[in-house]
Amino acid sequence: MRCCAGRRKTRRPPRRAREPRAPRAPGTLGPPSQPPPPVTAQPLLIALVSVQFLVHALVWAMTARMARRWREAEGHFALFWFMLATGLMLFVPPWDSGSAPRNLADLLIIAASMCEHRGLALHWGRRLPLTPYALGLAAAAGVVAASFLMDNGHGLRVAVVCFGCAAMMAASVRLMWRQGRAATPIFAPVAAAGYTLLAAALTVRGVQALMVGATTKISIDAPVHANIPLAIAVLFVGGLLNLVHIRLVLGRVLHRLGQQAQTDELTGALNRRGLLQHLEAVHAGAASGQAGYALLMVDIDHFKTINDQHGHAEGDRVLKGVSASLRKALRADDHVGRWGGEEFCVLLPHTTLHDATLLAERIARRVSDDGQRVPVTVSIGVSVYTAGDTDLQAVLRRADGALYEAKAAGRDRVVAALS
Numbered sequence: 065m066r067c068c069a070g071r072r073k074t075r076r077p078p079r080r081a082r083e084p085r086a087p088r089a090p091g092t093l094g095p096p097s098q099p100p101p102p103v104t105a106q107p108l109l110i111a112l113v114s115v116q117f118l119v120h121a122l123v124w125a126m127t128a129r130m131a132r133r134w135r136e137a138e139g140h141f142a143l144f145w146f147m148l149a150t151g152l153m154l155f156v157p158p159w160d161s162g163s164a165p166r167n168l169a170d171l172l173i174i175a176a177s178m179c180e181h182r183g184l185a186l187h188w189g190r191r192l193p194l195t196p197y198a199l200g201l202a203a204a205a206g207v208v209a210a211s212f213l214m215d216n217g218h219g220l221r222v223a224v225v226c227f228g229c230a231a232m233m234a235a236s237v238r239l240m241w242r243q244g245r246a247a248t249p250i251f252a253p254v255a256a257a258g259y260t261l262l263a264a265a266l267t268v269r270g271v272q273a274l275m276v277g278a279t280t281k282i283s284i285d286a287p288v289h290a291n292i293p294l295a296i297a298v299l300f301v302g303g304l305l306n307l308v309h310i311r312l313v314l315g316r317v318l319h320r321l322g323q324q325a326q327t328d329e330l331t332g333a334l335n336r337r338g339l340l341q342h343l344e345a346v347h348a349g350a351a352s353g354q355a356g357y358a359l360l361m362v363d364i365d366h367f368k369t370i371n372d373q374h375g376h377a378e379g380d381r382v383l384k385g386v387s388a389s390l391r392k393a394l395r396a397d398d399h400v401g402r403w404g405g406e407e408f409c410v411l412l413p414h415t416t417l418h419d420a421t422l423l424a425e426r427i428a429r430r431v432s433d434d435g436q437r438v439p440v441t442v443s444i445g446v447s448v449y450t451a452g453d454t455d456l457q458a459v460l461r462r463a464d465g466a467l468y469e470a471k472a473a474g475r476d477r478v479v480a481a482l483s
């Protein structure tokens with residue numbers, strides 16, 4: 065031990081890096097002046113993020129204006145982004161932590177998340193009352209005001225923002241799960257999972273702010289090196305939230321366009337294209353051995369005379385009335401479509417010729433009894449799918465033939481086609 069100890073080299077302490085000299089003011093002698101305070105790009109970063117959110121707000125405002133949906137989801141999303149952008153802007157100096165604009169920023173961010181939640185609810189057809197939001201915001205304002213009397217006031221204010229936003233996100237997750245899953249079975253659960261993660265992160269941050277105070281390395285108030293990851297995270301999360309909004313609204317618009325393309329504008333029944341889709345699907349099923357189906361061709365009698373004697377407006381009313389009577393008489397999985405002019409076609413899945421004929425007679429009675437201003441009768445041709453029908457047109461032709469027979473036999477009657 066000793067000999068080794070004797071041979072051991074005495075280590076020199078590592079050289080300390082030379083401290084950079086503070087710059088000397090040009091043209092001055094004497095001791096160097098105090099170094100200037102470090103320049104942080106924090107205001108610039110926050111401003112950039114909030115400008116990005118302002119762009120989202122503008123795009124949504126334009127969308128709401130074009131679609132005239134200020135009071136619907138689009139208008140709420142515009143307000144959400146605007147409040148978020150304004151709230152972030154208030155973090156930019158000269159306002160210090162604890163100053164009035166900063167506290168307004170906290171409340172604006174909570175109000176923004178409330179706005180987003182209400183927008184999501186409106187998207188799924190739920191118009192939630194404003195009072196609970198107003199009460200929640202008033203409670204948050206109360207806590208923020210009370211925080212000035214406490215030691216860990218700043219921590220409490222951070223916690224209020226985090227818990228407020230997390231609560232709104234949790235409520236949005238519930239909405240997505242309950243209302244959104246039926247319309248978008250993949251997207252809604254994925255978005256709900258994302259919102260859950262965010263709500264959890266906000267809750268953890270809120271608890272941390274309460275327990276150890278708001279000052280941590282990564283904070284919106286930290287110097288620039290710590291703020292870069294935070295700014296990137298806020299931008300990334302903002303982009304994802306905007307994607308959720310875009311996907312939801314685009315999905316609804318496309319769904320509505322698809323529906324319009326298949327709906328008859330006057331009567332609200334399916335149009336020929338829409339009904340043909342159902343017909344082809346049911347026919348393909350029947351041809352591959354599944355249950356058969358029946359068809360009714362329903363034609364209003366002497367419709368030209370109704371138009372001529374009572375005018376086209378009355379004729380349109382009759383068309384709407386007959387369509388409504390047909391739809392009232394049918395089951396949920398039956399489909400009615402306006403085949404053209406004053407003719408309707410009804411698809412009855414899993415129905416025999418006998419049952420379809422009975423239903424057709426009930427429909428004919430219902431149309432006559434439904435109290436139109438003008439007396440209205442209909443003629444109906446009935447056909448069913450039979451095993452030899454390789455083509456949907458064969459079933460349609462038989463129903464048409466039966467209708468022709470009903471007309472020829474004096475109208476206001478039902479004729480079933482023999483297969």
Ligand SMILES: Nc1nc2c(ncn2[C@@H]2O[C@H](COP(=O)(O)OP(=O)(O)OP(=O)(O)O)[C@@H](O)[C@H]2O)c(=O)[nH]1
Nearest residue numbers: 363364365366367368369371376379380405406471
């Ligand atoms: N008001 C109105 N009339 C329509 C519409 N589409 C077609 N028509 C009219 O429906 C009438 C159909 O007349 P026809 O095909 O002669 O049939 P009809 O008078 O009912 O005679 P039958 O079918 O033989 O009893 C025409 O006068 C069309 O102008 C519509 O959307 N609205």
